Amino acid sequence: MGRQADRWLWRWIGRRAPRWFERLLPASLLARFLLVMTLGVLASQLLGNLIWATYLKGKSEQEVRQASLHVAAGAISAIQYFHSLPLNYRQLVIEQMREMGGTRFFISANNAEVKLQSIDRNPLADVVLQAIHHDVIGRLPQLYALKVSFAWPDQLAVNNAGTFISELPDHWIKNTLLIQPRPAPILVIQAQIEPGQWLYLATLMPDPFFLENSDPLPPERWLLQFVTLLTVLLLSWVVARWITGPLAALSNAAEAFGKGESPILPETGSVEFVRTAQAFAAMRERIVRYLEDREKLFTAISHDLRTPITRLKLRTEMLDDDATRAEFHEDLDELDMMVKGALQSVRDSDIHENHTSISLDAMLGRMVRDARLAGHEVAFTRCGLRVQGKPLALKRAIGNLLDNALYYGRSAEISVFEGVGKRVIVIRDHGPGVPEEALETLFDPYVRLEHGRHSNSHGHGLGLGIARNIIQAHGGELLLSNHPEGGLQAMITLPGV
Known part of the structure; x- marks a missing residue:
């Protein structure tokens, strides 16, 4: 009962906390630590000065x-x-x-x-x-x-x-x-x-x-307190750097690992950080083994399922009823498509490449030229921006989004913007758009809306999920929304170079 009351109290405080106060707080832990220490020292000095001044005033009046x-x-x-x-x-x-x-x-x-x-x-x-x-x-x-x-x-x-x-x-x-x-x-x-x-x-x-x-607070006393405040801030900065330095290294290592790299945290420093580095290394090894086992598992499943599916197709040929034989063929083809799609999803999300600097003009320009040669209408303006990532993986992710825009819309537009430390790629089609309640389900595997089935009967419903996984692996984000003037737009946010 006590824990429930504590949780309720913290939730209530979180709801009641003024938003302007959150906006005033600095973002980094180092700045917040220095701010808290500064305010704490100033508050203690002001309170101490008040007590000291009251005491000296009473004592001086009594002596006088x-x-x-x-x-x-x-x-x-x-x-x-x-x-x-x-x-x-x-x-x-x-x-x-x-x-x-x-x-x-x-x-x-x-x-x-x-x-x-x-x-x-x-x-x-x-x-x-x-x-x-x-x-x-x-x-x-x-x-x-x-x-x-x-x-x-x-x-x-x-x-x-x-x-x-x-x-x-x-x-x-x-x-x-x-x-x-x-x-x-x-x-x-x-x-x-x-x-x-x-x-x-x-x-x-x-x-x-x-x-x-x-005057209980002469200039000399204020000078002494100012020196004390500077000393406390200097020591606080040193301590905060000791604390936030390993946290920053851990954050960078986690971000690099999320992008497919293999960072190694040095096992030096405090006991707590050494234990954290060891735990991170063990976690990284477990995740790598899990991903390798997953790929092997899907490959094995795909290989093992193709043989019985082929045998079933051969046996259906011996059925006398043409309608029943056609239904069996349709079900087996769908099962074969699902197996291939699942395996392709795993392979597309785990492309083994090194990170390099990528010119968005060059990559997007080639994709636009290929689409135009195929008879599609695509608008694109060069931007001169670059990103850091895996070229083939990003090309596959953006290609999936562009293919969707061309399949389900009459034409597509690609726009690139530069933000603060990031690059934003917007791919918009001129199709009918998507119901608002269905936007959240588009990334689920094998989910296809009615319009999509009619426009692209050969799809598996895996392209958006693959694209989001690749973009998230690059430290970015993929958002889908309906454009105010019609059509669906995909907004890709990637870290800058």
Whole structure:
């Protein structure tokens, strides 16, 4: 029951599979393998990057929030200290702190908020600003106003007079802010501790370059993943070549064997391919023996049957009833014809020739000239194309089709076309055609339609089957169809040279 359910499921999937998806897939196994590996690696990299980016984002936000609370604690202590000082002492303390150096904050006192040019919006910077603002306001609710922002050193003003930090003496800021050689964003906290009194605090985060953590996928990581993808594709290509190489050799050997050649697969490579090559060689030998035995069998049957058929014909001569004697003669003649036709079918399908390059103009031209000398009307245009095959076998196959066209039609036309890697020969007659339901049975042995019996009473009904066997042995295909304008057409497709 489980196997039946599995088969039903796969059939359902096959019916539901979109045809456009099948058309998008490449034809070769190598290309499909590389496509699957590429998509698999890309999918795994995208999923891994998503997981990595989510993890780094959470970790960075957590670390930055903890650092922000540490900076906020120092800012709160500084604001409380300066708020406790008398107004006229505040500037003195600030100057002493500047001369001493080593403080966490660069501090200035202003009578209004200093306008700053903030850095561009950044997720980690927003976390810092929100955390510090929330902590300072929560612990110092008495402040009149609080402004927290980030600014780059070259754009940072430190007082209402518009003095930039780059204009200050170096010993005032060298232990507090980082300007050279690699500038870092500066955190500025401005707190209004009294009406008209603003305290200006500038400092760095514990990790001055924390904003770089906001990009979990820097260019270096993308480059590494691109190199990884190329490496995987290269190794996949090597593995796929190892796999598809023997398959291609097996396919070529099978195709050559189907054309009557005797290819030999080298028994080298992986264990699986060696076993396949050995199995192919054994199969080839069995088929060759079978074909030889079949030919010997048909020859023996033909020889053995002719003697009793001849004896029966002689005995019928001794019959007194003329009508009975004529019926016996007719049956024996038909039996003799069937035996000869079967033997001829075997011999015609197994002509021992070497493959060679054949000029279709030369071969078809001779056949057309012979037909015209016999009084038939045949139209043919030279094409200049060639095919690879057995000349006598192909001539016999095409000759059978041309004979049928001339027997059953008033005239025939032969056309040759060039396709992608193939040659197409179309033989059309101008006869009555064939019923559509009878097209599939025309290749069966001894099948003859009513029109055929009247037009050619000496035929055996084996010509089409012989022609198809020969063409298939050349790696081609024979299709029969009714022409839209009347008559039957035979389309032969053969591989190109």
